[in-house]
Amino acid sequence: MNATVDFGVERVTPAEKTRRVRGVFDAVAHRYDCLNDIISLGSHRLLKRAAVEMARLRPGKDVLDLAGGTGDMAALAARQVAPRSPSGAPAAGADGKAGRVVLADINRSMLTAGRDRLANRGCVRVDFAQGDAAALPFQDNVFHALLVAFGVRNFTNKAAAFAEMCRVLRPGGVAVVLEFSTVENPLLARGFDAFKSTWPALGRAVAGDGAPYRYLVESIREHPAQEALREMMEEAGFVDVEYHNFFAGVAAIHRGFK
Amino acid sequence: MIDPKLLAILVCPVTKGPLTYRAETEELWCAASGLAYPIQDDIPVMLQDEARKLTDEERDSLR
Numbered sequence: 001m002n003a004t005v006d007f008g009v010e011r012v013t014p015a016e017k018t019r020r021v022r023g024v025f026d027a028v029a030h031r032y033d034c035l036n037d038i039i040s041l042g043s044h045r046l047l048k049r050a051a052v053e054m055a056r057l058r059p060g061k062d063v064l065d066l067a068g069g070t071g072d073m074a075a076l077a078a079r080q081v082a083p084r085s086p087s088g089a090p091a092a093g094a095d096g097k098a099g100r101v102v103l104a105d106i107n108r109s110m111l112t113a114g115r116d117r118l119a120n121r122g123c124v125r126v127d128f129a130q131g132d133a134a135a136l137p138f139q140d141n142v143f144h145a146l147l148v149a150f151g152v153r154n155f156t157n158k159a160a161a162f163a164e165m166c167r168v169l170r171p172g173g174v175a176v177v178l179e180f181s182t183v184e185n186p187l188l189a190r191g192f193d194a195f196k197s198t199w200p201a202l203g204r205a206v207a208g209d210g211a212p213y214r215y216l217v218e219s220i221r222e223h224p225a226q227e228a229l230r231e232m233m234e235e236a237g238f239v240d241v242e243y244h245n246f247f248a249g250v251a252a253i254h255r256g257f258k
Numbered sequence: 259m260i261d262p263k264l265l266a267i268l269v270c271p272v273t274k275g276p277l278t279y280r281a282e283t284e285e286l287w288c289a290a291s292g293l294a295y296p297i298q299d300d301i302p303v304m305l306q307d308e309a310r311k312l313t314d315e316e317r318d319s320l321r
Contacts, residue, residue: 129301
């Protein structure tokens with residue numbers, strides 16, 4: 001294993017990357033949702049919806065929203081695994097029990113922001129746990145589905161994280177990974193680069209700090225392309241891994257089964 | 259208070275061993291790793307570097 005890992009374009013020790021990524025999200029947690037809307041022109045909502053659709057959730061299923069942050073994916077998933085009946089009680093699945101969503105994130109500020117936000121929306125069937133993707137605090141074979149939206153890019157040890165994701169999924173369970181990816185068309189890639197170059201200034205204007213958005217731009221550049229990520233998932237034990245590109249590859253959704 | 263259904267699937271992230279909930283300290287104890295994971299604002303903090311090392315007596319009490 002390499003002694004250093006990428007933090008944006010820098011090379012740092014794994015422990016330092018984990019520490020710095022947490023710092024990045026501590027800095028932006030309070031304005032995270034607002035900034036996502038700005039830098040993605042609102043499209044992150046559509047992508048998250050598409051990712052949850054690809055998990056084909058049904059009432060009664062148990063879901064892990066990993067690196068769940070402020071809870072967009074958890075809220076969408078909870079609506080599907082525990083839909084509200086007219087009486088207000090969550091509907092049960094085929095085996096008579098309602099599904100649950102566990103939102104896990106390494107970052108405390110993001111988790112508490114997520115919990116406050118979901119509580120305000122009356123989203124009751126979501127539990128919270130602070131944890132590291134490379135050392136998940138869950139038993140083997142407990143989740144029917146696992147969702148990661150814009151999280152894998154920040155994982156210090158992606159191979160370990162994918163192995164852990166596979167471990168906690170039930171046999172036949174599905175993992176859906178939404179992440180920035182690689183734009184193949186050189187002209188479009190240049191256009192996306194130009195757009196990304198505006199993000200640090202936007203971050204400074206809205207959240208008061210441009211550095212986290214410089215990290216964001218750099219981390220997108222360092223993230224494995226579509227095929228490489230697919231191979232990483234297969235090496236971790238996922239089967240039938242496929243991906244779909246969105247906006248010419250600006251983002252991609254990978255899906256694999258245990 | 260952690261939801262019992264969440265508690266039922268939580269394990270020590272280091273050893274994947276079972277946890278014992280300790281109401282008096284609001285912690286989750288793992289005998290195998292000798293670590294105590296704090297529960298802060300009802301959210302369990304399942305990180306090795308934020309866990310407390312159990313004393314020998316505390317660890318013995320789990321046997």
